Amino acid sequence: MAGAVLRAETAEEVAEAIGQARRQARGLEARGGATLLPRLGGAARPEPSEDADVLTLDGLSGVVDHPAADLTVTVRAGTPVAELASALAEAGQECPIEPLAGADGAPLGSTVGGRVSAALAGPRQLGAGRVRDWVLRVRYVTGEGRVAHAGGATVKDVTGYDLCRLLTGSWGTLAVLTEVTLKLRPRPPARAWYRTTRPPSAWWATLHDPAAIVTDAVGTSVLLEGHPDDVAEQADAAGLEESTPPTPPTGARAVVAPSRTDELVAAISELDCAWAAEPALGLVHLAGDATALEQARAQAERLDGRLLRLDGDAQAPVFGHDPGPDPYAGPLREALDPDAVLAPWRWSR
């Protein structure tokens, strides 16, 4: 049976779509701005197919509440990240979870829901922490059609189990996010990218809390944020030159534990790949042909890491070739999505 693009503008409509998929024993891929999923190619179902429908959430959009004095914002999942960013900028605030813009300029997840679902690391996670640490509350619909929420609109809430963190980075499995409340902070008064070709060991220790660091085969880019005088003094002390932001390759993203980044970079520089690394995050951005990227995958997996191909030709599921080493993933999926309706192709079948 040919698949369909379903459209939901409310949580109840999301629940209806899920219910229909369950009755028809079809898979469902929740889609926001359709910027990320198509790049996963065969590893996702960005368009309707024989066994799967697409649930588009671009109509489930808009800022619900932005009490600036509380440093929080609540948005519907399909809200464009750009719309959120400009609303926050007006109040002198930000939520520093954006991924690095790649060489091709294409965003990796253009809606808030997509960004939280995929939780791809942005360069400012070095200073600002993970996406999961900025999510205060989620409203969601489980694979069983239960409409619920977790967390609260306050900066601290330990009521019940932390499903905010469980669902952040769950890639549309378990539940479909319908609304997200994020923690905010004031925008730093100064922000600038710098560049140096000296080895990081020569200057890294002189920096306190740099916002982002991206290295490549030639040199290193550093993002400094804060009081303008502090930024200038830090750059001066470390011998950094002001520059443009880095534009890393966008064919794939490999990730290992931060302490193993050097090993991964060493292995990848032997391959026919362009690369740029965020060493303190264990992240390596890559470009190359399919053979090179699969070789890079093998190297990342050898180091207990992962690789996500974004060249539209990825055949491997996001969560790896097998259910993974995590013995709880199966029971949790059974608990929230017992009929495996939501993006079951994230795990290989």
Next chain:
Amino acid sequence: MGATTDPTQRMQERGLLHAQERGLLHALEEIVGPQGLRTGAYGRAMYRRDASFLNAEPLAVAAPRTVEEAARVLRACRDHGVPFTPRAAGTGLAGGATPVGEDRRPLVISMARMDRIVEVDAAGRRAYVEPGAVNLRLGQAAARHGLRFAPDPASQIAATLGGNIATNAGGIHVLTYGVMSQHVLSVDVLDTDGVRHTLDGTLAEQGGLDVRGLTVGNEGTFGLVVGAWLRLLPVPPHTATLLAGFPSLTAAAEAVSAIVTGSRLPDAIELMDARAIHLVEDYAQAGYPSDAAAVLLVEHEGLTHGVEAGVAEAERLVRAHGASTVTRAADAAQRARIWKGRKAVAGAIAKVAPDYYLQDVVVPRSRLAEMLAEVVAIGEREDLTILNVLHAGDGNLHPFVAFDRREEGVLERVHRAGAAMVTTALSLGGSLTGEHGVGVEKRDFLCEVFGEDGLEVQRRVRRAMDPTGLANPHKVLPTPAGCAESAPSMVPTGAWV
């Protein structure tokens, strides 16, 4: 849990349970040795409760020394069908470590003998700790490497890192550094079969489901945490601490909102009312102004210019909101005294009354003044002495209700006051616990907070993580009967205050 209403059958079950209990105690003595097992009434007595005032009788107390022993203890519990309650320092305030069993007395598993800071990896800015290690000791160990551990609950002198993980604890510097979960890189947990799982959060992305994040804050209901890699941070090069005295509580609360919406978020903003100030000033000699109705403690950390700009802004804002005195800590010693006073409230409260009840509710920061006014009104209505201490920058209130339980009817009033604070916080768009956890005390409030579907998801998650139901039963989630009752009950069957 298969409760049956046939009395004969129930008695048979009781008989069987007693036989199982005896068998378990034999097995435990073999595993943890006689030093690690307490079965007598006296040995058990101090494990009946945590820092809440809820009591329940444990079956026994077992204190494993190693992960292997802990795993064998869990397997013995499973084999004998006996539930268990993990416990470390017992500083929890919501009854999470009270061994509530209803029909089966749980075994308390004490982590007191697994208290090592195993490794400080200074280059990797992380440390591996056992659950019984005291929070403050990690800070001291990190300091030797120019590092620190950010989560700093006021109880850190006694509270353990395992307990901090169990509750997803917070502390004074949550405002910019985030809650415990943000500082847990990976956690080693034993499931109820005693199998060890490393729940790893070290991959920046693509790491699969964040079961690590789900497990932080589980309040002992998934199994037993036996170790964790925790994140350490560099000590900031510059720190400035401001102490501002206000003529009214409302003025102080309003200053908080102004500071939070300013151009630079402080790293800590704490508020104490006059009663709290008087209580600790003798002890801490921090220079708290004795005639103030409230003080704000504002701290900025980081690089010099940012810190100085932040402090100047904070000073301007507190003065604009009517601060009558503004003092800046002259040196590290004075700063330490200021914080010592703040962290000493719970310890010093015995000067006011022999017992206290500590509440932990959160409101959106802009509702702080309203909430504080309500807390004062609740205290007047119930004729109770309340000291207000707040992680004000987080909107997290910690009203201390000081009382003497020998006074007739006082516990009912304290309970009513606690419940009223929760309902008020919820009605202001807040939450019923910010960092102390749900435990037993607040579980029935979850019916209202989550609704039937949300609660069912929570129940399923718990079953997925512990299909046996043996891990710290009767905690966190309400019973269906609890949801049916009109007023949340804070004292379950088998427990007493």
